[in-house]
Amino acid sequence: EATLPLFGKKVVVSAGPTYENLDPVRFIGNYSSGKMGFEIAKAAANLGAKVILVSGPSHESVTGFPIERINVVSARDMYEAMHTNFSDADVVVMSAAVADYRPKEIAEQKIKKENDNNLIIELVKNPDILKSLGEIKTHQLLIGFALETNNEEEYAKKKLAKKNLDFIVLNSMQDKEAGFQKNTNKITIIDKDLSMQQFEAKSKTDVAEDILNVILNKL
Numbered sequence: 001e002a003t004l005p006l007f008g009k010k011v012v013v014s015a016g017p018t019y020e021n022l023d024p025v026r027f028i029g030n031y032s033s034g035k036m037g038f039e040i041a042k043a044a045a046n047l048g049a050k051v052i053l054v055s056g057p058s059h060e061s062v063t064g065f066p067i068e069r070i071n072v073v074s075a076r077d078m079y080e081a082m083h084t085n086f087s088d089a090d091v092v093v094m095s096a097a098v099a100d101y102r103p104k105e106i107a108e109q110k111i112k113k114e115n116d117n118n119l120i121i122e123l124v125k126n127p128d129i130l131k132s133l134g135e136i137k138t139h140q141l142l143i144g145f146a147l148e149t150n151n152e153e154e155y156a157k158k159k160l161a162k163k164n165l166d167f168i169v170l171n172s173m174q175d176k177e178a179g180f181q182k183n184t185n186k187i188t189i190i191d192k193d194l195s196m197q198q199f200e201a202k203s204k205t206d207v208a209e210d211i212l213n214v215i216l217n218k219l
């Protein structure tokens with residue numbers, strides 16, 4: 001509807017973990033559920049946006065919402081989907097937990113147990129998707145996440161600058177209400193002007209609405 005505040009706007013959200021294959025039956029992954037990103041996608045759809053959700057492997061669903069879901073597996077798949085959808089996007093929220101490294105080689109057959117007690121797997125760096133988007137951004141509002149276990153504010157501010165973001169959403173692993181696979185989250189939003197907004201712990205649905213309100217104020 002034309003009266004909704006994000007009508008005519010394209011919002012691209014990434015969510016969930018990435019899986020980096022080792023062989024046909026194994027991968028390196030992480031505990032991200034995708035909940036936060038899915039809630040952001042739904043909140044944007046509720047405000048009338050055209051929403052593209054680029055999701056790593058997740059059990060979450062967008063049934064009943066007018067959201068275009070693109071399923072990806074690896075960081076490199078996600079890189080491609082995000083870049084394909086970037087140029088005409090108005091808002092891009094990168095909430096996925098992207099693997100920083102992937103196995104250098106994917107074995108064609110299942111890796112066999114050997115007599116040696118140690119198995120060494122060489123890893124290579126994945127592209128930093130968010131940083132690559134920050135380097136080419138023109139009009140897009142670009143938002144990142146930071147999940148830290150220590151020195152969180154300092155690290156978040158560094159990321160904000162390094163990745164050329166408009167703001168960053170910080171969730172601390174030190175909060176019992178925050179983090180992977182929880183239904184609640186407690187966030188701090190740090191703007192590129194370095195002003196900070198702290199929010200109470202609340203459901204990820206409500207956190208998503210807070211984030212969308214900050215986005216609306218910036219459009």
Ligand code: C5P
Pocket residue numbers: 075094095096097098099100126127128129130131143144145146147159
């Ligand atoms: O640098 P760090 O991984 O802590 O930054 C987190 C932010 O960067 C998140 O928004 C995450 O989605 C994004 N990211 C990315 N590509 C990577 C690693 C992280 O887009 N390879």
